[in-house]
Amino acid sequence: MNLIKNMWKDKLAALSLTVIAAIVLAGVFAPWLAPHDPHEVDMELRYAAPSWAYLLGNDHLGRCIMSRLIYGIRPSVLWVLAALAASVGFGGILGLIAGYFRGITDACLMRVCDVMLSFPGYVMSLAIVGILGPGLENMMIAFVLAKWAWFARMIRTSVMQYAESDYVKFSKAIGVSDTRIIMKQIVPVALPDIAVVSSSSFASMILQISGFSFLGLGVQAPHAEWGMMLNEARSVMFSRPELMLAPGLAIVIVVMAVNFLSDALQAALDPKLLRSKPQPQRQEFSRTAKLRGEEVA
CATH class of the missing domain: 1.10.3720.10 (MetI-like)
Structure with a gap:
């Protein structure tokens, strides 16, 4: 639980984990998410531009690029x-x-x-x-x-x-x-x-x-x-x-998402990296104490 909390505090790690989870789910449920058959050939749509039916257009064989992208996961x-x-x-x-x-x-x-x-x-x-x-x-x-x-x-x-x-x-x-x-x-x-x-x-x-x-x-x-x-x-x-x-x-x-998540995971699991991070409260306390010492002097 502490690992999840530490990683979730890092916005970049949370975003990376969300992206990876979404991509994995899209790959698992590809038959339900893909708008077309990724192997369907239609030469009339060869190199067709993006449209509402084919959001990313078609390739050299008229196949749906978005469907092939999803199945490619x-x-x-x-x-x-x-x-x-x-x-x-x-x-x-x-x-x-x-x-x-x-x-x-x-x-x-x-x-x-x-x-x-x-x-x-x-x-x-x-x-x-x-x-x-x-x-x-x-x-x-x-x-x-x-x-x-x-x-x-x-x-x-x-x-x-x-x-x-x-x-x-x-x-x-x-x-x-x-x-x-x-x-x-x-x-x-x-x-x-x-x-x-x-x-x-x-x-x-x-x-x-x-x-x-x-x-x-x-x-x-x-x-x-x-x-x-x-x-x-x-x-x-x-x-x-x-x-x-x-x-x-x-x-x-x-x-990029995997690399960012790996860095965040290493930081969350390594106590040395956690201790090396500056603590805002301690910095504020030391700054206040220093100012008070200068005032007394």
């Missing part, structure tokens, strides 16, 4: 969120095991992570997609395989800090099982760090899937995706630049 945001959850889940379990048990377990898992992290994330994703072939499912597999090691290492570092705390040592001394200690004492205190790491990666994964779809390696036609919509409008970017405006703005708005 699913691969661009919802499926990325699912891949992020899978990466954090798999990497988080390995990070918890490595950070808590240490020893040979930690050494073996971290050497595997070192091998995975020796390749840049984009290169690893491109290699996996090149092996498996283009497509949304293969892109999600590439994300999980390329990201889990990074999450494992980050979460392992966080868990190592809490595994040496006094209350964990006391629990071990009285015979509490390792599984119970991890679930009841380590996971709750490590969740804020996991949330911050996950939120900061969400925006980069959205940009990554949009970039791969723009290059033709992600979502394939006729399915709608924001990066692929940019690629389809690229051929007429000088004669009809407005066709690139809608998907481009959608990507920018979502990424």
Whole structure:
């Protein structure tokens, strides 16, 4: 509850959370919100200007741009969120095991992570997609395989800090099982760090899937995706630049909202950042005391 209150006090964080929630709901209820079938082709409406029936106009095949924009939320945001959850889940379990048990377990898992992290994330994703072939499912597999090691290492570092705390040592001394200690004492205190790491990666994964779809390696036609919509409008970017405006703005708005929310989440969860903020009452009190001291002098 305190986390929600602290974040809600930040107007930018509240606005970002509202935008993300609205976009996610629009993607979930896309069949009911989209005014037209996103795959319906009508060559008579090819490059038609915006109208009341088609608020954002039509593309090179006469398809409704607004409907495709709404359906594009699913691969661009919802499926990325699912891949992020899978990466954090798999990497988080390995990070918890490595950070808590240490020893040979930690050494073996971290050497595997070192091998995975020796390749840049984009290169690893491109290699996996090149092996498996283009497509949304293969892109999600590439994300999980390329990201889990990074999450494992980050979460392992966080868990190592809490595994040496006094209350964990006391629990071990009285015979509490390792599984119970991890679930009841380590996971709750490590969740804020996991949330911050996950939120900061969400925006980069959205940009990554949009970039791969723009290059033709992600979502394939006729399915709608924001990066692929940019690629389809690229051929007429000088004669009809407005066709690139809608998907481009959608990507920018979502990424900005996620980044702002990530910063606010980190500030709300980090006590050091909260204590570093100036307190208006204390500043006013010190200013008043200083003025009174000058008057007495």
